[in-house]
Amino acid sequence: MSLFFVKYQGTGNDFVMIDNRSGEWDDLSISTIQKLCDRRFGVGADGLIKINSISGYDFEVDYYNSDGSKSFCGNGARCSVAFAHELGIIKDHVSFMAIDGVHEAVKKGSLVFLKMNDVSEIDVSHKEFVLNTGSPHFIHFTENVADFDIVSYGKQIRYSDTYKQEGINVNAIHQLDSHSFEIKTYERGVEDETLSCGTGVTAAAIALGEKNLIVGEFEYAVKSQGGNLAVRFTRENSKFTNIWLIGPAEVVFKGETNV
Structure with a gap:
């Protein structure tokens, strides 16, 4: 057919x-x-x-x-x-x-x-963040995204005892300045690095918003491996609402x- x-x-x-x-x-x-x-x-x-x-x-x-x-x-x-x-x-x-x-x-x-849907539950452990933006995401902070081996690291986390049953997406991010960051993502279901991940970019922006204690409306510019995106949100009392993922x-x- x-x-x-x-x-x-x-x-x-x-x-x-x-x-x-x-x-x-x-x-x-x-x-x-x-x-x-x-x-x-x-x-x-x-x-x-x-x-x-x-x-x-x-x-x-x-x-x-x-x-x-x-x-x-x-x-x-x-x-x-x-x-x-x-x-x-x-x-x-x-x-x-x-x-x-x-x-x-x-x-x-x-x-x-x-x-995107509102986010209020963020698990913070050892300076790493786990949250769900429609799909579950693990956020790791690094000083060098370009040389970071996201596939090896992503498999290590995704197939760990904690996450191997349901799987999790793994992101490595580096904040470039107060309003921007770069990111690499390993995606479950693809089981490899992808050039971009919308829920991952959103999760990373929220993790940074929580880490930096942002208050009120804010927007991050995002440099993914496949191009530029933006994430806009409002943070009040550690709850993220009015979340928008923006890109081509x-x-x-x-x-x-x-x-």
Whole structure:
């Protein structure tokens, strides 16, 4: 059977996008998803996203990591908004359902502003932070992101006794100045470094906001390996609200493949 897809990327985080509003691909198997995401035998991507119809919202983001597991993906959600705009489902503002609940988003030119869920639970241990921004994240601070071996370190944390059952994403970050930082991310489900991770960037910004005792509205500029993003939030009494992940979402190519 022939499958039409569009490939998107958001700061190097790339996705196979499928318009599944008709439900035609509801039964797409995990093995097929894995093959489509394979960079040698398939299209090649960090994940696959089906845009589904859902009552009460503009659409549903049905996201799969490249290994077929499910989670919330910030950059994938931003790319989904851009794809929905291309399909004519939305104009500029959108409300959609994802695995972690309802999200709002706004498309402004090439940028997509994605509202994330509030965060109030942050585990701080040995100057490292663990929190959930739709997916679980481990934040490690380093003085040299460029030379940091995120794959080795990421596997060490992700497959430790503490996290091996459910898995965790691992981020190494370095604060560049009062309003910016750089980051590398090892993603569970991909089991490798990705050029960018939206939930990881958001988690890192929140960890820095907590570490630096930010009060009120604030915004960090973020340098990921695949491009630049921004995270805006409000911090009051260690609770983070009005969290926005901001960055580009672009078409790479369109294609057709047999499944």
